[in-house]
Amino acid sequence: MRRGIMLYIGSRLLQSLLVLWAIATILFFLFRLAPGDPTVAFIDPSFTEEQEQALRARFGLDKPLHEQYVIYLANLVKGDLGDSFFYSKSVAELVLEMLPNTLYLSFASLFVAYVIGVIGGIVLASIRGRFLEQAGITVTLMTRAAPEFWVGMFLLAVFAFELRWLPSSGTSSPGTIYKSELEKLTSKDFWEHMILPTATLAFYLHGLPLLLMRSSMLEILDQDFITMGRLIGYSRWRLMLRHAARNALLPVLTALTLGIGYSIGGDVVVENVFGWPGIGRLLVRAVSASDYPVVQGAFFMIALIIVVLNFVADVLYGLLDPRVGASEQARIS
Amino acid sequence: METGSKLDLPAVLVAPAGGPRGSWLGQFLRTNFEVFQRDFLALLGLIILLFFVVVAIFAPLIAPYGPTEVIEQEGIWLSNKKPSDQFILGTTNLGRDIFSQLVYGARPALLVGFSAAIAVSMIGTLVGLLAGYFGGWVDALLMRLADVAFGIPFLPFIIVLSAFLDPSIWNVVLAMAALLWRDSSRVIRAQVLVIREQAFVSAAKVSGAGHLRIVFLYIAPSILPLTFLYGSLAIGWAILTEASVSFLGFGDPNVVSWGYMLQDAFLSQALSRGAFYWFIPPGVCIMLTVMAGFFIGRGYEEILFPRLRRQ
Amino acid sequence: MTLLEIRDLSVIYRTQQGTVQAVDRVALEMHQAQHLGIIGESGCGKTTLLRALIRVLPRNGKITAGQILFKGRDLLTLSEREMRQLRWREIAMIPQASMDSLNPVQRVGRQLEELLTVRGKLDRAAARRRAVELFEMVGLGTERLEHYPHEFSGGMKQRAVIAMALALQPSLLIADEPVTALDVIVQFQVLEVLRQLEHELNLTILLITHDISVVAQLCDSVAVMYAGQIVERSSAEQFFNAPGHPYSLGLQHAFPHLVRPKDYLISIEGYPPDLHHPPQACRFAERCPFAEPRCHQQSPALEEIAPQHWAACLRAEEMDSLRQQAGDPQVWLKTQAARQSANGNGRHFSGNHHDREVKTLPTAQVAAAQPLVEVRELSKRYHIGGGLAGLLRGQKPQTVYAVNHVSFNLQRGESLGLAGESGCGKTTTGKLLVKLLEPSAGQIIFDGQDTAGLSRRQLREFRRRVQLMFQNPFEALNPRFTLYRSLAEPLIIHGWRDKAQRRARIIETLEYVNLRPAEAFLDKYPHQLSGGQLQRVVLARALVLRPDLLIADEPVSMLDVSVRAGILNTMKGLARELGLTTVYISHDLSLLQYTCDRIAIMYLGHVVEIGPSQDIISQPRHPYTQALISAVPVPDPALPNPPLRIREGVPRPTQQAIGCPFVERCPEAMEVCRNVFPPAIKVSEQHQVLCHLYGEHAASPRLPEPMEESLS
Secondary structure: OOHHHHHHHHHHHHHHHHHHHHHHHHHHHHHHHOOOOOOOOOOOOOOOHHHHHHHHHHOOOOOOHHHHHHHHHHHHHHOOOOEOOOOOOEHHHHHHHHHHHHHHHHHHHHHHHHHHHHHHHHHHHHOOOOHHHHHHHHHHHHHHHOOHHHHHHHHHHHHHHHOOOOOOOOOOOOOOOOOOHHHHHHOHHHHHHHHHHHHHHHHHHOHHHHHHHHHHHHHHHOOHHHHHHHHHOOOHHHHHHHHHHHHHHHHHHHHHHHHHHHHHHHHHHHHHHOOOOOHHHHHHHHHHOOOHHHHHHHHHHHHHHHHHHHHHHHHHHHHHOOOOOOOHHHHHO | OOOOOOOOOOHHHHOOOOOOOOOHHHHHHHHHHHHHHHOHHHHHHHHHHHHHHHHHHOHHHHOOOOOOOOOEEOOEEOOOOOOOOOOOOOEOOOOOEHHHHHHHHHHHHHHHHHHHHHHHHHHHHHHHHHHHHHOHHHHHHHHHHHHHHHHOOHHHHHHHHHHHOOOOOHHHHHHHHHHOHHHHHHHHHHHHHHHHOOHHHHHHHHOOOOHHHHHHHHHHHHHHHHHHHHHHHHHHHHHHHHHHHHHOOOOOOOOOOHHHHHHHHHHOOOOOOOOHHHHHHHHHHHHHHHHHHHHHHHHHHHHHOHHHOOO | OEEEEEEEEEEEEEEOOEEEEEEEEEEEEEEOOOEEEEEOOOOOOHHHHHHHHOOOOOOOEEEEEEEEEEOOEEHHHOOHHHHHHHEOOOEEEEOOOHHHOOOOOOOHHHHHHHHHHHHOOOOHHHHHHHHHHHHHHOOOOHHHHHOOHHHOOHHHHHHHHHHHHHOOOOOEEEEEOOOOOOOHHHHHHHHHHHHHHHHHOOOOEEEEEOOHHHHHHHOOEEEEEEOOEEEEEEEHHHHHHOOOOHHHHHHHHHOOOOOOOOOOOOOOOOOOOOOOOOOOOOOOHHHOOOOOHHHHOOOOOOEEEEOOEEEOOOOHHHHHHHHHHHOOHHHHHHOHHHHHOOOOOOOOOOHHHHHHHHHHOOOHHHHHHOOOEEEEEEEEEEEEOOHHHHHHOOOOOEEEEEEEEEEEEEOOOOEEEEEOOOOOOHHHHHHHHOOOOOOOEEEEEEOOEEOOOOOHHHHHHHHHHEEEEOOOOOOOOOOOOOHHHHHHHHHHHOOOOOHHHHHHHHHHHHHHOOOOOOHHHHOOOHHHOOHHHHHHHHHHHHHOOOOOEEEEEOOOOOOOHHHHHHHHHHHHHHHHHHOOEEEEEEOOHHHHHHHOOEEEEEEOOEEEEEEEHHHHHHOOOOHHHHHHHHHOOOOOOOOOOOOOOOEOOOOOOOOOOOOOOOOOOOOOOEHHHHHOOOOEEEOOOOOEEEOHHHOOOOOOOEOOOOOOEOOO
16 A cells, blocks of 8 residues: 555655765865865965975875765765864764764754644644734744844843853863763753753744644645534544644644754854854854865765755655555546 | 635735736736735834835934944043943943944845845746746756755855855855745745646647746746745845854954844853843844744735635 | 424625625425435525534624524524534535545544544444445445545545445435536446435435436435525426426526437526625526516515425416426527627627638538548657656656547537546547647647648647637636736737737627627626636637637536536537537536537547447447446436446556456456457448447457446
8 A cells, every 4th residue: 555655765765865965066066166275274385395285185186176076975975074174083073073962952952843833833723813823923933033043142141141040051061071972961961051052942943833833734624624524523622633733744744854954054053152062063163264174074964964854854754644655546546 | 605616726826906907017016015905914024124224224324323433432442331321222342332233234134135035036936937837857957956955054055155255245145045046946836837737828828829928927927926925034034144144253244234243242241241232132123124024924925825814 | 204494594604795695594394214405506505504504604604593493403502512412423414525525644444433433432343343334335345444535536435425424324414516526427326326325224315416417316305596595495306397486497498418408408697696785586587587577676485386396486376388488598588687798699790700701711522521630540648757857756657548549530610529537538639639738649630731840830820720718717817817818818929910900809709709798898807707707708719819620628517507508509609600610528428419510438548439429329339438328317307317337447547458448347348358459340431439349359258247346
């Protein structure tokens, strides 16, 4: 019955890979063809010709462009992103070090935002046409219009500096060192540090699922099978939750793919406000310092997260909606 | 009551607003007018935007000081002053008048907002029209491009761009034009696909109408409200993005924008000093202009998709 | 025993334009086991009445007066909670458009079980057993319980909904257009299921429909609704033999009748009154051919004109004589509405137009020698899901064989009907003929010229000479153009520079299609016109370039029965006057019989039978044609349909037939049919059939009867 589903997942996977390849290619050309040599920032005017050549060779810049491209792609597949100009570490190491922090923040805020958003959307849909609904929508639009870093600044000023309830920066209090990620994740200190950045992001992110859930609910509630449910005499809540909400959730899930893209964009700003050692902050610092390999690596990592999460959301969608992957045949007959 | 057979399209896409007579332009203006007439929030958004436009134009007349002017008294900088009669919103730690900065900040915000909105909605509309109308490989190519654009994280992309380009508010416009057409083009394409199959379009084809005639006379007018919807949303996005970029320090250091002010406040420990008068007003201004764009967009959405409003 | 009694029920809708009196003082009575059919056109308030009955009205609807006594209790006094308890257990409904009445993301069996456990208070196991029982009852395989709605065909969904409606053994079953939008064979089968259950389960049914033949098939009594009121109530027998209201008379004469074809279908000109301001007189008076001055002043009450027969007409006593007169089409041209639009179905334009058109027509001899259109081996295939794009969308590559090796000629001035179920390729054929699509193989020769590879100039000329008329008049005109602009577009495209000439041509054409005075329509927008008027505009646009060939795709299927005949008559008349060659595409055989010289029956993209209309209808040769004809519902309870002989099955356009495309469903299938494509056999000079039964293999052994024979 769901023969089509494997085909669907396979095609999504293929598409994700294509997007990744396109992004990698854009990155490559952006960095090679941009005005000025990427090593300019690194090469000291006092370098001799040979030193410069050696350096160029070290970064593979002495080879023809197409060869560089092939090497670049091959390295990318191997996970080799080159070495940082400034840190004595490989880019891969740097990025992997920061990755968990970014993921914790992203997942936590997306989770909170979607739970609030979905519930809020159902509530707004159930009071449609009332003044409260309009007020709810207006407030939600306001949360989407407020710049995240500003919201973060406000929360910092109030909860960290005025009330001193929560820490203002980083993932841990000064002097704390965790032996493992597990220890970090189970410590109260870490979660205290998580609260403000997560709240800031979720404050912004919940608007999209909320508004979508509402409009999706309203659309479903107007469909014939809901009318049928009313005729059958199902209770209002059974109709709202069991029949409408499940169907309405599907487009909201698809929109998750959009939400993820914007959330990671927001992460960059929020990480900088809260001094959160994640990929976003790494990226901003690398750009400021003209550390091109790190810029490239951090950017690619962010794109990778987005593409992977999009893929997961697509697969979830396919599993939840029996119509996805149904063969053309069924639709014709 | 049986309504007979009507289109499944939103009313705005099919029925001209207003009376029976009038030119195409007249109808079009009336549709736009109707948005603001019907929807209070959209009207409010329009008023807010107009307010900031006036502020931006007459900034030198409204602001008591220049945006970067360091105010001295007897050779001493008047820095970190709390709000008073002389400084409505106080001064920065370099002795600049916050209120004046706020007034001048409207200029880059609106400039970025409107130019990005125009760029994004024009590209998005064109791509959507082409992909939807011609289909086939044109569609496949453009939509795969849109997929790629969806895969590229927007804000990080601008940040990376600023690594190569000189700091300028136009970077934001450029990046938005390069990426954000993806949303509007997809929606417009979907709408074109529906309209393209309408019998009145086939009828034009059977009568011998050429592609250009069909696209611009039959299809484009029906999707213009969508263009406006995405245009007004893009105003908000652009202003937000410009603020974020400036806040991260990649903005034009010579332009005082609201984002710049917030960065200034953040780096100058305004938070720990509790200088709410410094960092609250720019944020409120950003929020108001962005919200104005969203409200207008919602107005279009309401008449485009009246289902949401119906009770 | 009286089960349901509706007393003076009134329902209003609040709209932006004011209050609509959708149902106005309706009184009805139903006893146990009665099958009552309410007949009415769109907007007459029949759906509202049904919705009011179970108190599920749209939010802007309100019951303003009356009582609904069900088993002695007034439903209008019940609380919402009590009402909810009563719904489905006592009154169940088969809703309109029940195609979408099933939850798309839940298995159908699960939905049925939910209904049985939540509303029927059965435990899971009992619910499961009952679900199986119900599916068997409506003729669905029990393995179907595990399927999702999108895996069901339209007829199967309808059966599933019927199963749901019967699940709790309601005392009253109400059905809103239960078979509308289904293909004729499926329609017949669903009607059969209902008819069978009606008797087996001793159901009480209240059914509403616009189609008097559905009432003829299912109901023992009839109520006719017009403009929010009931204008006639009687037994079905009385209604069909001796209708008691002029509107009922009109409806009966407007329906094409396959078994007893009419030479001329009448059209009830005009439209129902605006219910924002209902007239304080007989609401039908404007469209009534028998209206007297008093009818425009006085409102008639529903009175018993014969035992158990009520009608609301001031001239009810003269009904016998009116019935006699109603058979004459000329009578229906004398209504006020017909006079107002200066209409005359028989009247066409004056001779001088005629002369000019005749010049462009070839002489009779040429016409006989050379057909206007020759279609040779025409095929159209679609590839879906192929290529990289399809792979990325996750589609299985498939080929849809929409049109297969179709050949026919069109003589100048003749009219050909293309008939078949939805998906049979008839619309695709029409689109190929007008070059909205390009054929995958085969040729279309128009006036001696192959239409493939026309030069730009030739294509332009082709576009001038070949026009298409669309099914849905609400979509066929650019909503942003005035009618003048819509009609001017083809002229502008074809280089008519002179404004005055354009205007003259447009006015002339509008008058051809009986939109008079034409000037009054020029500045109107499509949404300001009714469906019937719009379809006339669509016809006018097709004719404004004075084409030679007109393809009409379901030209009246979206319109109310009372105005259908008007359009068809106009089209027939104009075709004759303008020497137009026409192709009618329709699922409705009785309509094609009325309008066409010849009919071609299509199945899975093949023309399986073609011949003169009379031969096709009275002596169908192909088993599929025979099935189609016996499935057409007859608007007369005295003439029951012959048994339908067709096997269950779904046409699969994604498989190309090696043998006969119909073999899976053919009741006469022989072994040869599986492997050998049937030859085209000439039954008579003009009549041709694609079937082995009439060929050299007629003696081939029959395939065994399959287990699953159709229900009939």
